[in-house]
Amino acid sequence: MDKPLVVYEPFRAGLPPMRDYLRSLWSRRTFIAEFSRSELREQNYGSVFGQLWLILNPLLLSAVYFLLIYVIGGSSDSTRFGHLTASLFLFYLIANSLTGGVKAITSGQRLILNTSFPRIMLPISATVIALFKFIPTVLVFIVIHAIIGLPYSWQMLWAIPIFVIALLMALGMAILISCINVYFRDISSMLPYLTRSLLYLSPVLYEAANISERIKKAEIANPIFYLLDSWSRVVVHAEAPSRMGIIHAAIWALAIFFIGSYFFLSRERDFAVRL
């Protein structure tokens, strides 16, 4: 008799055979792209502007802060405006990934109960959607950057590795929270408050340089504090990021990604029974 191709045995928490898993995931890359694209379309379905909202959202968001800083605040601090928009846009990459990720598994019930595929595909596509939403904001920021006359330098190339770290962080968080939500549904109701707190705890509405050393030390516990600080230094101030900032962000991103993936992969065969 042949050797069986696949064997299904009682569930034990533990990683699946990684080579097969990754190969199977890779073979579904077009599906991930297509699935994300259709979800994104669905979100703007029926609206007059449709996909144009991807660019309208960041425009309106920056218009609101323009109103707040320039018109109401009466300030002409272009750095502050630049910092706010740049930081908010990167923050939304992570926040969107979290909000999309939290229900990735629980709302994919029909797909999960009827098809066999690497489940991690679902939170990945939540991050892909967040990325699709992030790209137009980069274009908006480039225009803002030019209009308000922020400085340029070669140090701005640091934006690329920082963006990669942010994406890894967003992915890790989506994977982790989608898995947590299977076992503890309350997390999806708590999430708006979590992201709101994260927003206030991170240097978005203020600059990291303006807060006390004591609070800065405590912010080591905030995974995205130094990530956002580095981002603002690079794209707004055109300075090099601090080494500590990059290392802090990278360690947090890797930790969340690996812990999240381990947690997810070792439990995903159990998801179908839990939905």
Add this chain to the structure above:
Amino acid sequence: MISLSDFNHEHIPQGVAVSVKDLGLTYTTSIDKKPTLKARIKTVGRGKKHTRVVRALNEINVDVHYGTVLGIIGSNGAGKSSLMRVISGIVPPTQGRVEVFGSVSTLLALGVGFNPSMTGRDNVYLGGLAAGMSRDEIDRNFDAIADFSELGEAIDAPMRTYSSGMYARLAFSVAAVVEPDILIIDEALSTGDAKFKEKSLNRIKELRTSDRALILVSHALATIEDICNEVIWLNKGKLMMRGKPSEVIAAYREFVDARKSASSDEDV
């Protein structure tokens, strides 16, 4: 929707396609609908768990050989769909072992992965990709799929404008182009009108070849008798009988009649 596992495999005709050994499956369902913190806290310290155990499958042993069309019958809640889910790797068994010798495509529900706000055309790609086909393969088969579904120009309309029959027809058409070693179909024959039903039945008959194994779940006993060359009958998670379609179906009918619930088991 369907899913095609990512392996290509050479197998001997008449060889074993799926081997199910001593299979048991229990579901632990919480009595509360969703697991929440409140429910968790309420049970803390009471030593009482808010769960109950449902035995869906109990010591099932079945071998399916290539060239076989296996029908699975049984009343609601007999464990038919659970068995299909374990064989296709969606739900892990609680006991025993399932060995699969080939690529599996499952058709457990129609139109899974479809997105109603996209057009029929987009959904053919979405559904096909979900089934594990490549974009090229779908490109090649697109005309065949569109023809089979008989949707005509409606294929470029958003799917939320479709009638349920049109929806099901497109879903079945996407599923029908996949040619796996092992095909698992759960209640998918009851789609569309009589004409389309006949057509999908014929398609399934075409798929009956000596190097393929088909597993079919249906309440349509006449169809099962017509297509299958072997039938198993499940009741409350146990394998009651296995054998020739006519014999097993006769025994099942007798059993159902005896329980005086012979309302209408025919034709879903």
